[in-house]
Amino acid sequence: MHETRDSIAEIWGERTPYVGEWPIRVDERTLEEPDQWVQSACVLCSNGCGMDIGVKDGVIVGVRGRAIDPVNHGRLGPKGLHAWIANRSQERLTQPLIRRNGRLEVASWDEAMNLIVQRSQEICARYTSGAIGFYTSGQLFLEEYYTLGVIGKAGLGTPHMDGNTRLCTATSAAALKSTFGSDGQPGAYTDLDTTDAILHVGHNTASQHTVLWMRILDRRRGPNSPKLIVIDPRETATAKEADVHLALKIGTNIPVLNGLLNLIIEAGQIDRNYIEAHTVGFEVLKNTVSHWTPERVEQVANVPAAKLRAAAEILGTANTLVSTALQGVYQSMQATAAACQVNNLHLIRGLIGRPGCGIYQMNGQPTAQNTRECGADGDLPAFRNWDNPEHVAELAKLWNVDVNIIPHWSPPTHAMQIFRYCEQGSIKLLWISATNPAVSMPELTRIRQILQKDDLFVVIQDAFMTETTELADVVLPAAIWGEKTGCYTNVDRTVHISHKAIEPPGGARSDFDIFVDYARRMDFRAKDDAPLIKWNTPEQAFEAWKECTRGRPCDYTGLSYEKLSRGGGIQWPCNEQFPDGTPHLYPDGQFNTSYDYCETYGHDLDTGAATTPEEYRANAPKGKAFLRAADYLPPHEQPDQEYPLWLTTGRLVYHFHTRTKTGRSPALHEAAPDAFVQISVQDAKQYGITEGEMVEVISRRGRVVEKAIVGEIEPGVVFIPFHYGYWDKPERSRAANELTITEWDPVSKQPHFKYAAVRIRKAALVINQIADAIGQDADTVTTVLKP
Amino acid sequence: MHLGNYLGLVHSSEQQLVDAFKQVAEHHGDEPDIYQTCMLLSSWSQEHVKALKPFVDRYSEEKNDEPERLSQSLFEEPRSGSLALLRDLHDLWLITNEVHLCWVVILQAARALRDVELENLCQRLDNQTHRQQAWLLTRIKQAAPQTLVVAA
Numbered sequence A: 001m002h003e004t005r006d007s008i009a010e011i012w013g014e015r016t017p018y019v020g021e022w023p024i025r026v027d028e029r030t031l032e033e034p035d036q037w038v039q040s041a042c043v044l045c046s047n048g049c050g051m052d053i054g055v056k057d058g059v060i061v062g063v064r065g066r067a068i069d070p071v072n073h074g075r076l077g078p079k080g081l082h083a084w085i086a087n088r089s090q091e092r093l094t095q096p097l098i099r100r101n102g103r104l105e106v107a108s109w110d111e112a113m114n115l116i117v118q119r120s121q122e123i124c125a126r127y128t129s130g131a132i133g134f135y136t137s138g139q140l141f142l143e144e145y146y147t148l149g150v151i152g153k154a155g156l157g158t159p160h161m162d163g164n165t166r167l168c169t170a171t172s173a174a175a176l177k178s179t180f181g182s183d184g185q186p187g188a189y190t191d192l193d194t195t196d197a198i199l200h201v202g203h204n205t206a207s208q209h210t211v212l213w214m215r216i217l218d219r220r221r222g223p224n225s226p227k228l229i230v231i232d233p234r235e236t237a238t239a240k241e242a243d244v245h246l247a248l249k250i251g252t253n254i255p256v257l258n259g260l261l262n263l264i265i266e267a268g269q270i271d272r273n274y275i276e277a278h279t280v281g282f283e284v285l286k287n288t289v290s291h292w293t294p295e296r297v298e299q300v301a302n303v304p305a306a307k308l309r310a311a312a313e314i315l316g317t318a319n320t321l322v323s324t325a326l327q328g329v330y331q332s333m334q335a336t337a338a339a340c341q342v343n344n345l346h347l348i349r350g351l352i353g354r355p356g357c358g359i360y361q362m363n364g365q366p367t368a369q370n371t372r373e374c375g376a377d378g379d380l381p382a383f384r385n386w387d388n389p390e391h392v393a394e395l396a397k398l399w400n401v402d403v404n405i406i407p408h409w410s411p412p413t414h415a416m417q418i419f420r421y422c423e424q425g426s427i428k429l430l431w432i433s434a435t436n437p438a439v440s441m442p443e444l445t446r447i448r449q450i451l452q453k454d455d456l457f458v459v460i461q462d463a464f465m466t467e468t469t470e471l472a473d474v475v476l477p478a479a480i481w482g483e484k485t486g487c488y489t490n491v492d493r494t495v496h497i498s499h500k501a502i503e504p505p506g507g508a509r510s511d512f513d514i515f516v517d518y519a520r521r522m523d524f525r526a527k528d529d530a531p532l533i534k535w536n537t538p539e540q541a542f543e544a545w546k547e548c549t550r551g552r553p554c555d556y557t558g559l560s561y562e563k564l565s566r567g568g569g570i571q572w573p574c575n576e577q578f579p580d581g582t583p584h585l586y587p588d589g590q591f592n593t594s595y596d597y598c599e600t601y602g603h604d605l606d607t608g609a610a611t612t613p614e615e616y617r618a619n620a621p622k623g624k625a626f627l628r629a630a631d632y633l634p635p636h637e638q639p640d641q642e643y644p645l646w647l648t649t650g651r652l653v654y655h656f657h658t659r660t661k662t663g664r665s666p667a668l669h670e671a672a673p674d675a676f677v678q679i680s681v682q683d684a685k686q687y688g689i690t691e692g693e694m695v696e697v698i699s700r701r702g703r704v705v706e707k708a709i710v711g712e713i714e715p716g717v718v719f720i721p722f723h724y725g726y727w728d729k730p731e732r733s734r735a736a737n738e739l740t741i742t743e744w745d746p747v748s749k750q751p752h753f754k755y756a757a758v759r760i761r762k763a764a765l766v767i768n769q770i771a772d773a774i775g776q777d778a779d780t781v782t783t784v785l786k787p
Numbered sequence B: 001m002h003l004g005n006y007l008g009l010v011h012s013s014e015q016q017l018v019d020a021f022k023q024v025a026e027h028h029g030d031e032p033d034i035y036q037t038c039m040l041l042s043s044w045s046q047e048h049v050k051a052l053k054p055f056v057d058r059y060s061e062e063k064n065d066e067p068e069r070l071s072q073s074l075f076e077e078p079r080s081g082s083l084a085l086l087r088d089l090h091d092l093w094l095i096t097n098e099v100h101l102c103w104v105v106i107l108q109a110a111r112a113l114r115d116v117e118l119e120n121l122c123q124r125l126d127n128q129t130h131r132q133q134a135w136l137l138t139r140i141k142q143a144a145p146q147t148l149v150v151a152a
C-alpha cells in the first residue's frame, strides 16, 4: 500500500501556507501500484476535486489528486482517498430484481425493462403521464440528467421530476435566481487566494468541503491571513478557527444577517454608486434591516451585541470578501430569504464580479449543479424560465416536438409534492435513481408508508441494496463513477470529465444506458418521426447538451470531451467569446435579470407566491440585481414543555449521504461507525447523561436511540448526523430523519431538517423497565425498539 | 356619508379571512405548505382587523352582514382531499377579492376626504391582500392539473 498521508487521523494534512498561487500537494492512496491512471474527478461532495483513478488488471487500486486541477492542486480529503473501495464491494448489485409474490427476485434486463415499459404505458393510457414521477439524484453525470430531462419533458411530458438536490441544494439555486436572475455561482475558488475576509454561514467547511478548508487554512497560516467569520449554532472545527464565531439560536439566520446588514448600512460602509447603478430594492432593504439593532438581535438570536459589531466591522471594511452558505441556511426556516441576505451583503458593498470577491451558495452533492442545469429537477434545461413561452418554444424547437407536450402550465413539481401525490395516489409510478429517500427524507415513517403503497409502482436504480430498494417493485443494478464516462460541474462552475476506468460488475449498466434503453423501448419520437433521444453515447449526449446551452448563462458550447481531457477542469460559460472559461460572472454589474433572459420572475420570500410575468415586466430590472428583503418569521415548531429541546441534523466529515459508498470503506466506517446524539454539558448534567450512554430521542414523529456525545454545542440543542440508516444495522432505530418535520421553504421547497422539537431520556431507564416487565434481557429489548 | 358602511364591510371581511384561512389550514393539515402558509396569511388579516379599528371608530361603523353570508355558503362543511383543497383555495381567493375591492373603494373615499392616514393604510393593507391573492393563485395553478386531470 502507498499512502502519502493519513487522512483519517489528519483530515486536512500538512499546511502549505501561501498568498497568491496555492502550492501543489499531491495526495495519493493506492493499495497496489497501478498500471494505468485514468482522468476523473471526485464525486463525494460539490467541491469536485480533480483526481486520477489508478487501475491494475481491470480493478481500481487507488486514487491520486490531479496536480494541474485548479480546484484542488493535487489535494484530496478522506472521502476522496477512501470511498472508491466501494466500487469493488461484494455487495454490488449485478442483476435486475423484480418483486414477485412480495419478494425481490432475480430477473433479466429484458424482463425488468419490459415490465417498466408496460406499466408506464398502462398508466399513461389510463391516467395520463401526470401519474408518473421521477426522483433522481445529485450524483449522476450531466449526460444522464439531460437524457432523463428530455425523456420526462418531451417524451412522457410529465411535470413530476425532481432530484434529491431538493434536500441539499435547492435553496442555492433559488437564492441565486432570486437575486441575480439565474442560477450560477458568481465567483471562482481562486478568490480565496487573495481575499481579505471569509464568511461562512451555516457551513461547516472543515467537515463538508475538506479540500476547500485546506485552502482556507493555508491562507490563514500564510502572510496577510484573511479574517474568518463563522455563523453556526455548533462549535464546529470551522467555528473554532474563526476570528468571530456567532453561535446563534436555531432558526435565527434572518435576525443575525439583517443585524449585520443594518450595522454596515448605518456605518455608511456601502458602495452607493454600485447600489444605484446595479441594484433595485435598496430602500426597502434598508428599512427592513433598520429594525434589527444589535440589542434586538441579541434578544432574539442570543448573539452578543459586541460580537455582532465585531463581525460587522470586518465585513464592512474588507476590500474583498468570499462568503459561503450551506445547510444551516438552506435547511432552516426562511432558507431562501436568509441566503439572499448573503447576496445582499456583497451587492451593497459592491464586492462581486472581481478577483477576491466570491459568493458561494454552496451545493451539497457533487453533481447537484448539473441536476439543476439539465432540467432533472424542478427547472427547465439550461436555466430556462418555464413561465416564459419563448423559452419553452426554444426547447420544443431544439427537440423538434410540439410545444404543448412540454409541461409548462405550472412550475415543475418539487420532490416533497411528488411524494405527497404518491401518498394521495395520483402518482402511480415513481422512478428513483441513485438516491435513498427511505433514509434521507424527513419523517421516515411516512416515507416508508408511501413507498410501500400497493398502488405505487416503485422503480429504483442503484449500485447497492439500500433501505429504499427494499421497498421497490423493480431494482435495476447501476454502474457508478469509474465504470462509465461523463461530465459534471462543481460549485464554482468548473466542469470535469470522468473517464471510464473499469467495467461495471456483472450485469450492472450505467444510468445513461438505462435511460436511453427506456426511451427506445417507449419509442419516444420527435415530430419528424425520428427518435426523440438522438444519442447513444455520453459524448453524443454532451454534444446535444451543448446545443441546449447555447446563449444561456451556463454556455458549454466551447467545451468538448477532448478539451476537458487535456488538463484541469474549465469553468462555464465556455464559448467562442471565452474559450478558456470564465472565472467571474457579472464583472460589469450586468445581471441576468432582463425579462427575456431571466430564469424566473421571482417569488414572495414569505409565501412563495409567484410574481406574474406582467408584474415582472412592469418593474423591469433590466440587468440590475434584486436586493430582496425579509423580516423574521420564527420556526414553526418550537420547543415546549413536552418537547423542550431543539434537534438539529447534519453531516460528518467521513461520510456521504446515506453511506452507501462511504460505509463500505473500512477506514471511513471505523472512523465514524455509528450515529450519536450530541448534547451540551449543561443538558447532560440536567438529564444525568454521561458520555457514551444510550439516549432515547423522541419527537412528535418518531424516536431513535443513540449514544451520547457531550459538549461543543449550545444548551437546549441536540445534534444527530443523518447518514445512518438500517442496511448495516437493522436492529436499532437510529436514522435522524425518523424525527424531522415534513415542511419546506416556501420558495426553494427545501425541507427544514435543521430544527425539530424533541425530548430526551436515558435509554437504559426505558430499556431496563421494559426488560423487567417482559422478563427479557436488555439487548433483546433494544432489538425490539426498531423503527 | 357611507364610508362607515364600507369600513364595516372590509372589517368583517378581514375577520372572515382570519377564520377562513385558519379553517382551511386545519382541514388540510396533511398539506404542510397549506397549513403553514394559511396560518401566516390568517395572521396578516388579524393585523388588518386591528389596524382598521381606529378608522372604524373614526367613521363609526355601520353594521354590515354581507360578508358573513358569503362565507357561510363558502365553508359549510369541513372538506378534505385534493378536490376539496382546490375548492377551498378557490373560495379563499373569492373572499380576498372582496377585500381587495373594498380597499379600492375606500382608497377613493380616503382621497376625497384628504384623509392621508386612511389612504396610507389602504395602500399598505391592500399590498398584503394582494400577496394573499398571489399565493392563492400560485397554489391553485399548481394544484389544478393534478387534481382535475390525474387524481381519481
Ligand code: SF4
Residues within 6 Å of the ligand: A042, A043, A044, A045, A046, A047, A048, A049, A072, A075, A076, A077, A078, A079, A080, A081, A208, A209, A210, A211, A212
Ligand atoms: S473535498 Fe469533496 S471533492 Fe474533494 S476529495 Fe473531499 S469529498 Fe472529494
